[in-house]
Amino acid sequence: MRVAWWEEAVFYQIYPRSFKDSNGDGIGDLPGITEKLDYLAELGIDALWISPVFPSPMRDFGYDVADYRGIDPIFGDAGDFAALMREAKKRGIKIVMDLVANHSSDEHPWFTEARASRESPKHDWYIWVPETGAPPNNWKAVFELGSAWHPNPGTGERYLGTFTRHQPEFDWRNPELRSAFYDIMKYWYDLGVDGFRLDVATAYMKDPELRSNPFSFRAIPDFFQKHLHDRNHRDFHAVFREMRQVADESPALDPASSSPGERVLIAEPYGEDAELAASCLGVAGDELHLAFNFEFLKQPWEAQGFRASAERWYALLPKGGWPNFTLGNHDKPRSAWRYRSRKPGITEARAKLTAAMLLTLKGTPFLYYGEEIGMTCQRLPKAALRDPLGIATWPLGFLGRDPERTPMQWSGASDGGFGSPSPWLPMNPDWKTRNVEAQEADPGSLLSWYRSLTKLRREEAELRHGEIRFVDSEGEILAYERLGERPDDKILVYLNFSSRRIRIGIGKELRVLLGSHRAPGSLVAAGAAELGPCEALIAR
Numbered sequence: 057m058r059v060a061w062w063e064e065a066v067f068y069q070i071y072p073r074s075f076k077d078s079n080g081d082g083i084g085d086l087p088g089i090t091e092k093l094d095y096l097a098e099l100g101i102d103a104l105w106i107s108p109v110f111p112s113p114m115r116d117f118g119y120d121v122a123d124y125r126g127i128d129p130i131f132g133d134a135g136d137f138a139a140l141m142r143e144a145k146k147r148g149i150k151i152v153m154d155l156v157a158n159h160s161s162d163e164h165p166w167f168t169e170a171r172a173s174r175e176s177p178k179h180d181w182y183i184w185v186p187e188t189g190a191p192p193n194n195w196k197a198v199f200e201l202g203s204a205w206h207p208n209p210g211t212g213e214r215y216l217g218t219f220t221r222h223q224p225e226f227d228w229r230n231p232e233l234r235s236a237f238y239d240i241m242k243y244w245y246d247l248g249v250d251g252f253r254l255d256v257a258t259a260y261m262k263d264p265e266l267r268s269n270p271f272s273f274r275a276i277p278d279f280f281q282k283h284l285h286d287r288n289h290r291d292f293h294a295v296f297r298e299m300r301q302v303a304d305e306s307p308a309l310d311p312a313s314s315s316p317g318e319r320v321l322i323a324e325p326y327g328e329d330a331e332l333a334a335s336c337l338g339v340a341g342d343e344l345h346l347a348f349n350f351e352f353l354k355q356p357w358e359a360q361g362f363r364a365s366a367e368r369w370y371a372l373l374p375k376g377g378w379p380n381f382t383l384g385n386h387d388k389p390r391s392a393w394r395y396r397s398r399k400p401g402i403t404e405a406r407a408k409l410t411a412a413m414l415l416t417l418k419g420t421p422f423l424y425y426g427e428e429i430g431m432t433c434q435r436l437p438k439a440a441l442r443d444p445l446g447i448a449t450w451p452l453g454f455l456g457r458d459p460e461r462t463p464m465q466w467s468g469a470s471d472g473g474f475g476s477p478s479p480w481l482p483m484n485p486d487w488k489t490r491n492v493e494a495q496e497a498d499p500g501s502l503l504s505w506y507r508s509l510t511k512l513r514r515e516e517a518e519l520r521h522g523e524i525r526f527v528d529s530e531g532e533i534l535a536y537e538r539l540g541e542r543p544d545d546k547i548l549v550y551l552n553f554s555s556r557r558i559r560i561g562i563g564k565e566l567r568v569l570l571g572s573h574r575a576p577g578s579l580v581a582a583g584a585a586e587l588g589p590c591e592a593l594i595a596r
């Protein structure tokens with residue numbers, strides 16, 4: 057059986073501004089990531105997804121790119137990137153870049169050229185309508201709460217920007233634009249990059265007739281519109297097929313680079329709909345490899361809810377399509393905060409339980425930096441907010457996306473081990489007790505638990521690519537088997553979502569592989585057994 061590396065890998069998302077600052081300017085950078093590669097290797101990470109490090113005016117913190125082939129000086133230079141690639145490969149860690157191809161920064165030279173004249177060769181790389189004194193439809197710039205059509209008096213037109221006016225959107229129906237992006241992808245493949253996470257990939261195509269969106273009752277994040285026409289137009293499939301071809305066919309210049317056919321393309325669908333995510337894989341195995349299904353990020357604390365969500369995801373995927381799961385990212389409040397309990401011990405136990413679930417379900421797990429030490433979210437004072445969405449919607453919602461972007465908590469030192477006395481966002485106040493250094497020293501810590509789980513995944517093939525079969529169980533127990541090649545090869549996973557003891561029935565004697573409440577190698581006798589509060593049990 058041939059298994060692709062990205063089906064077995066444990067991915068880890070780094071938000072570079074907040075990971076490790078190597079030069080004390082308050083902002084994390086590439087040398088900071090390189091410095092922490094040993095930590096990541098020890099955590100059992102196989103691949104990094106690094107949020108954008110390209111030159112950018114940083115109005116949306118790198119999700120507004122001004123040069124798709126460079127490195128923003130705030131993060132380092134080409135030499136720092138090469139060093140990161142070299143050191144990562146030495147440790148068997150692959151690198152996935154974040155390609156923001158729906159829009160550029162308004163400071164990208166392409167847009168400067170495009171907006172200067174209707175005759176400019178780059179003009180039609182973006183989306184324009186003639187100025188008539190009013191926008192052509194009701195599409196919104198979601199970070200500004202105003203129209204998505206921004207005046208450009210120089211040409212007597214308006215351009216489209218559905219995030220901010222500083223993020224003009226590309227016309228992906230233009231073949232020259234498409235080919236420019238494929239050249240950019242080849243450029244990074246040549247430098248050894250193993251794939252791309254594609255930012256709002258389903259938004260590339262818009263309704264060609266520019267029809268207005270119908271009304272929706274949802275204020276956040278939809279701003280009272282059902283986004284039928286401004287994003288997720290199904291013509292994106294044609295782009296995905298072309299991107300896949302480029303990934304599969306571009307030669308590898310460096311022997312250490314991923315070969316053609318080994319690179320991975322991961323969609324960020326625009327929306328929380330698992331069906332839309334599944335569609336990114338296409339039906340013929342010729343589109344993207346993976347797509348984020350965000351259902352776990354809004355899933356309440358219910359064992360059967362997680363089961364239903366996972367089963368729905370498996371059922372939606374096309375034949376041959378591979379699932380993935382994630383509990384957090386740079387756009388959503390952290391899982392430890394979402395699943396917090398008034399009893400601190402239960403919050404910790406729940407973090408261990410979700411980790412066990414993420415790393416034993418059938419599918420590629422994506423961790424978000426800091427999740428492995430249970431980093432949480434805090435409300436930030438308005439003056440500390442940096443995220444344009446948080447500033448625009450203050451004081452509604454959860455203060456935007458800054459709370460899940462605070463600096464990584466490396467140690468209890470005055471700078472939290474981050475590397476600067478005044479980081480760009482304040483440290484979460486619990487850094488003195490919740491940090492990598494403290495948890496490395498504690499075999500019972502969440503970090504040690506994550507390390508044990510990734511180690512177990514590497515040892516047990518069933519956990520990486522075995523089939524999954526859910527076991528019927530009581531309401532608050534999530535139980536499943538991961539099946540091996542032979543009928544007797546199977547690993548059982550029991551997860552008790554309740555904060556009390558629950559009795560379960562065990563068919564035959566089990567040997568514990570890893571447990572939150574039991575020692576590896578210990579036995580669980582057949583018959584009635586009792587699971588402790590929030591117990592995670594992985595056994596054979």
Ligand SMILES: [Ca+2]
Binds near residue numbers: 077083084
């Ligand atoms: Ca720095």
